[in-house]
Amino acid sequence: MKTHKTHKGFVVTLDAVIALVLSLFFVSYTFSIVNSFPSYESVSYIKLQRIGEDALNIMEMTNSFGSQSAINTVFQQTGDQICMRLEIYNQSFTPSAKKNTFLKSGCTYKTDVGEERAFRTFYQDGYFKYAVISVWLKEKT
Amino acid sequence: MALHKNNLVWKGYILSISALLLFSVIIGFARETESMKQQMKSSYHNAVQVSKLNYMVNDISTDMQNLVFADYMMQNYSSDTYLASITDSMSINKTSFLSSYSSFLQGYGNVTGANISFSYSDPLVVSFNNSMVYSSKLDGTSALFKNSSGPSVAAAYNISISANAAYTNYTAWSWTASGTYINIFYTDPSNNFNSSGYINSSVLNQFVMNYPSGSVKILAGLVDGAGNSIGVNQTLPGHLTSVRINSTQQGALPISYNTGLNVSYLNANYSSNLPA
DSSP: OHHHHHHHHHHHHHHHHHHHHHHHHHHHHHHHHHHTSOOHHHHHHHHHHHHHHHHHHHHHHTTOTTOHHHHHHHHHTTOTTEEEEEEEEESSSSGGGEEEEEEOTTOOOOTTSOOEEEEEEEEETTEEEEEEEEEEEOOOO | OHHHHHHHHHHHHHHHHHHHHHHHHHHHHHHHHHHHHHHHHHHHHHHHHHHHHHHHHHHHHHHHTTTEEEEEEEEETTTTEEEEEEEEETTSOHHHHHHHHHHHHHHHHHHHTOEEEEEOOSSEEEEETTSOEEEEOTTSSEEEEEOTTOTTTEEEEEEEEEESSOOSEEEOOOOBSSSEEEEEEEEOSSOEEEEEEEEOTTSEEEEEEEOSSOEEEEEEEEETTEEEEEEEEESSTTSEEEEEEEEEEETOOEEEEEEEEEEEETTEEEEEEEEO
8 A cells, every 4th residue: 555655656746747847848848949030139239220221221311421520420320338439441441441440429348349340432533432331339338 | 346446547548648748749849839930930030130131232332323323202192203313423533443442342241241243334323213213434534324115204403503613604505485494503712603495405505614625514305315305415524523414214213334243142142233
């Protein structure tokens, strides 16, 4: 009678353990699926790149690449949380061809700032040039 | 007792089957979600690639507008009428521009990770979807807005011309009482005038401005075999700095330049004429 009860307890415990393992497996599997959806960060980098492309597009359409004040006007319209740095290259995208750098006021550029870059070509004063914009999120203070 | 035990076994069996069925449903749901997620990710990546490609094609098209810029504005929705405008920068050496641009785009492709090839021919042409065609010779000697459809499509033109030298004299064409209406705005460092009226669009009309070296002709009417057209010729390139032609036309949406463009970015590809 006692042996029968011991066996019963053993079966119940084993049953509970198997149920627990299975439950944990299903819960972790479901979580892994939920977590593998495109995260905010992966969507965010595309957003930053789009903002950069839009800014460059507007600058070219309004012929702003030669004017600090016109560039600042576009910068200021991108919102407080967005930081930007614009570089102008003459004819080739090489360090020696870099002509100008414009930084949005209130922003500090660091190498590990986590920026996204967008490129635009334009024609000015008889030369083809590159405008390269770096866009990143301002650090919370 | 035996019956009770038998009942319990059956109950356990049914519970186990139910649990297995439930888990199977959950697994099926998870797999479906996983496959949906993969599809979403794939179409998301495709959308990003297409958007990037569209941005690059637009960038190249904007650069080409430095040579010839085709613009339009809706005037009457019900009659599909637009104010179409073409601005030709005659002061830019088009041959040199296009040749440099072609090699510059190779570099642009390297920088952006795209594969870009660009081809052009003489003259540079912008086609409109109402069959009007604007063609500009690369050596800057002539530009022509050809209207194969006649006055029903464009019954009036404004032509604005800027020159970098003062003319010595000019000879106007014969204005008529009716026909195609032409409005000329001319500017050079010493002169500017506005002259307007009707011309007979089935014959060639020439408005000639003479300079110390060479001449500029405004051609209207039957030009290059097409009636109701308008254009300019200059014997020596360099006198004209810009030519702008406006006209109210039905369906005058600019379609494309005759320059070929092939851009590949990851799995996205654009291979056609450059949109104007």
